[in-house]
Amino acid sequence: xxxxxxxxxxxxxxIWQRLLRNKMAMLGLAILAILALLAIFAxxxxxxxxxxxxxxxxxxxxxxxxxxxxxxxxxxxxxxxxIIHGGRVSLVVGLISVSVSLLAGGSLGAxxxxxxxxxxxxxxxxxxxxxxxxxxxxxxxxxxALGTNLVNVMLAIGVSGIPTFARIxxxxxxxxxxxxxxxxxxxxxxxxxxIIFRExxxxxxxxxxxxxxxxxxxxxxxxxxxxxxxLGVQPPDPEWGAMLSSGRNFLRDAMHITLFPGLAIVVTILxxxxxxxxxxxxxxxxxxx
Numbered sequence: 001x002x003x004x005x006x007x008x009x010x011x012x013x014x015i016w017q018r019l020l021r022n023k024m025a026m027l028g029l030a031i032l033a034i035l036a037l038l039a040i041f042a043x044x045x046x047x048x049x050x051x052x053x054x055x056x057x058x059x060x061x062x063x064x065x066x067x068x069x070x071x072x073x074x075x076x077x078x079x080x081x082x083i084i085h086g087g088r089v090s091l092v093v094g095l096i097s098v099s100v101s102l103l104a105g106g107s108l109g110a111x112x113x114x115x116x117x118x119x120x121x122x123x124x125x126x127x128x129x130x131x132x133x134x135x136x137x138x139x140x141x142x143x144x145a146l147g148t149n150l151v152n153v154m155l156a157i158g159v160s161g162i163p164t165f166a167r168i169x170x171x172x173x174x175x176x177x178x179x180x181x182x183x184x185x186x187x188x189x190x191x192x193x194x195i196i197f198r199e200x201x202x203x204x205x206x207x208x209x210x211x212x213x214x215x216x217x218x219x220x221x222x223x224x225x226x227x228x229x230x231l232g233v234q235p236p237d238p239e240w241g242a243m244l245s246s247g248r249n250f251l252r253d254a255m256h257i258t259l260f261p262g263l264a265i266v267v268t269i270l271x272x273x274x275x276x277x278x279x280x281x282x283x284x285x286x287x288x289x
Contacts, residue, residue: 018282025278031271039088046081053077053236061254071256073247079257083264086238090268093154094219098212100158105165106208110196112166113173124170127163135160139222143231153232157222161215168211172204206283210276217272224265240265 019025038045046052056076064071070079112123130138142156176182177200185199201208224241226232233239235246240261247257 015282019278022278022281024274025282028271028274028278031267032275035087035268035271036091038084039091042081042084042088045084046078048085051078051081052085052238061250061257063254063256070260071254073243073257074250074254079243079260082238082243083240083260086240086243086261087264087268089150089233089237089239090220090223090265093150093157093223094216097154097157097219097223098161098215100155101161101165101215102208102212104158105162106169106201108162109166109169109171110173110201113170114177114192114196114200116174120170123166127166130160130163135218136222136225139226140229140231143226148231148234150233153223153226156226157219160222161219164215165208165211168207169201169204172207173200176200176203210280210283213272213276213279217269217276220268220272221265 042048054077056072058076059068059072060074060076062068062072062076068078068080070083073079073082108123108127112120133141138160139153139156142159143152146152146155173196181203182195182199185195190198223232223239224244227239227241228245230245233242235242243261244258244265247254247261250257
């Protein structure tokens with residue numbers, strides 16, 4: 001047991017060292033760490049009631065200054081404060097919706113890849129039907145049917161991502177299900193469910209981790225898209241897509257209202273993509289020297 005733990009620690013250390021050598025991946029990780037800290041301590045940095053929600057009409061449409069780093073919006077609210085509080089919403093929605101996609105899609109893909117045959121055929125044909133509908137359109141349909149609130153947004157984005165995880169996990173499971181350790185587990189009497197979740201899935205984590213990281217970026221972009229068209233987070237609560245939508249009428253006179261929320265979306269998605277690419281390289285066994 002200790003030898004196995006030591007081996008796992010050495011593998012994790014090797015992966016981490018490989019990730020450390022990827023400067024772009026570390027840049028993405030650093031950006032995400034800063035964004036996460038800003039989101040966690042958003043209430044300490046900027047009071048929600050006075051700076052994020054409360055209107056201050058005399059200071060409306062002010063440009064960036066020492067008092068308001070990113071300026072103020074059409075209601076005199078501090079844009080920097082709204083961005084960091086909106087970042088909390090975006091990150092939470094991204095993580096929870098991807099967790100929904102991973103749990104549901106990963107389980108379906110694991111069973112399809114392990115059992116094969118009719119089970120595989122039925123599950124994957126249903127996934128093909130979902131894939132025939134663009135994910136953002138599917139999310140719009142779900143939110144429009146269930147109502148516009150944060151829980152429904154997370155559910156809609158999570159459901160729209162299930163087919164992607166199902167296909168990735170199915171392919172990974174099919175690649176390892178015939179290896180010796182699976183036969184050994186079957187020989188000592190482990191059930192199929194235990195074999196799938198204790199033996200097979202832990203050996204398929206590399207593509208799952210990479211896809212999860214990249215899917216968080218897609219989920220954040222989908223959240224902003226839904227909020228932009230009025231189906232996501234509702235005013236006066238801050239969300240980057242909603243801020244873009246409310247500021248588009250002031251592009252000529254106060255471009256900063258849309259500039260900074262747009263940059264927040266771009267920087268966050270870029271950081272997640274850089275980290276995802278770095279993880280893919282670090283977890284790829286073909287890169288071992």
